[in-house]
Amino acid sequence: MAVTPQTNATLADIARELKKHDTFALCGHVSPDGDCLGSLLALAFALESLGKRADVLLATSDPIPADLAFLPGAERLVPAKEYQGSPEAFVACDVPTTERLRDASEVQARAQVRFTIDHHAVPTVMSEFNYVDPDAAAVGILMWDLIKELGVEPTVDMAVCCYVALMTDTGRFQFQNADERAFRAATEMVAAGASPSEASQAVYQSRTLASFKLERRMLERIRVSDSGKWVLSYVTVADYSESGAVDADAEILIDSIRSLGGIYTACILRERENVIRGSIRSKVDDIDVAEIARSLGGGGHKAAAGFTFKGSLEDAIEAVSKAMDKAVAAYDQERA
Numbered sequence: 657m658a659v660t661p662q663t664n665a666t667l668a669d670i671a672r673e674l675k676k677h678d679t680f681a682l683c684g685h686v687s688p689d690g691d692c693l694g695s696l697l698a699l700a701f702a703l704e705s706l707g708k709r710a711d712v713l714l715a716t717s718d719p720i721p722a723d724l725a726f727l728p729g730a731e732r733l734v735p736a737k738e739y740q741g742s743p744e745a746f747v748a749c750d751v752p753t754t755e756r757l758r759d760a761s762e763v764q765a766r767a768q769v770r771f772t773i774d775h776h777a778v779p780t781v782m783s784e785f786n787y788v789d790p791d792a793a794a795v796g797i798l799m800w801d802l803i804k805e806l807g808v809e810p811t812v813d814m815a816v817c818c819y820v821a822l823m824t825d826t827g828r829f830q831f832q833n834a835d836e837r838a839f840r841a842a843t844e845m846v847a848a849g850a851s852p853s854e855a856s857q858a859v860y861q862s863r864t865l866a867s868f869k870l871e872r873r874m875l876e877r878i879r880v881s882d883s884g885k886w887v888l889s890y891v892t893v894a895d896y897s898e899s900g901a902v903d904a905d906a907e908i909l910i911d912s913i914r915s916l917g918g919i920y921t922a923c924i925l926r927e928r929e930n931v932i933r934g935s936i937r938s939k940v941d942d943i944d945v946a947e948i949a950r951s952l953g954g955g956g957h958k959a960a961a962g963f964t965f966k967g968s969l970e971d972a973i974e975a976v977s978k979a980m981d982k983a984v985a986a987y988d989q990e991r992a
Contacts, residue, residue: 671805683760690824698817721904728813736760796821812849819850869899890925
């Protein structure tokens with residue numbers, strides 16, 4: 657475990673402080689993934705078991721990915737714009753900056769006290785109590801540990817939520833971050849009632865037809881670098897419209913091209929109205945795609961990162977290609 661300099665509290669400290677309050681608003685980042693939603697819902701269940709009120713907010717009014725709608729408590733998610741409460745405490749999970757809270761930033765501002773629980777190593781502090789552990793494979797691991805620090809006996813619902821958080825952020829336990837700590841936590845979650853087969857089927861075996869149509873368009877545009885060390889592709893606004901796909905249908909695309917043999921890094925660009933969203937993955941330990949993402953205005957983890965690009969799709973392709981060329985060249989030079 658390697659907490660960041662921004663960390664000013666242990667999980668035990670945070671558990672003790674949480675117990676002092678009765679009403680909570682919880683929120684994660686925009687376009688929430690399995691780790692974000694699973695962690696939020698698990699904490700909500702834990703706080704409610706202590707007699708607290710916990711409202712789980714969405715940073716925007718966009719629907720959550722369909723493959724995560726099975727999560728226990730998903731029906732309780734409320735867009736932050738619709739939330740009128742003034743909670744005693746606000747807990748930010750899996751979100752490194754106030755900007756990424758989007759609509760929920762106003763709720764955060766009117767709370768009496770703020771908490772951050774995250775695994776993104778960023779130089780920002782947005783809460784009175786911060787715990788950031790970049791070595792954790794998922795915030796779901798931190799939430800699992802926090803539940804125990806709260807003195808709560810994990811329920812099946814908590815176990816399922818934390819397991820899905822961990823499973824999705826480790827890419828089905830295939831990414832470099834799927835370490836011994838991750839498997840130990842997963843073992844505990846399964847012992848508490850989480851079903852790996854049910855979680856895997858719900859998340860990875862429930863694709864929409866639209867997602868396949870979108871993937872077909874993406875596969876037709878694959879670009880492999882001259883070195884053969886990186887791959888890039890993209891989907892356009894027109895692709896979304898013609899296929900009937902939504903953002904959630906595009907989540908699988910990066911995993912698809914990442915599976916190409918011989919590459920070090922992979923990137924998918926998704927053209928939306930007035931913005932390009934990028935997802936980058938690394939297949940080798942010594943290429944930090946978070947650095948690539950930061951050079952493009954984003955961030956993330958060593959093996960998985962993302963960014964938002966303001967400009968044309970052509971400009972985004974050029975910028976990403978240059979950034980990946982540079983990263984691959986540096987990696988090869990170090991190994992020479």
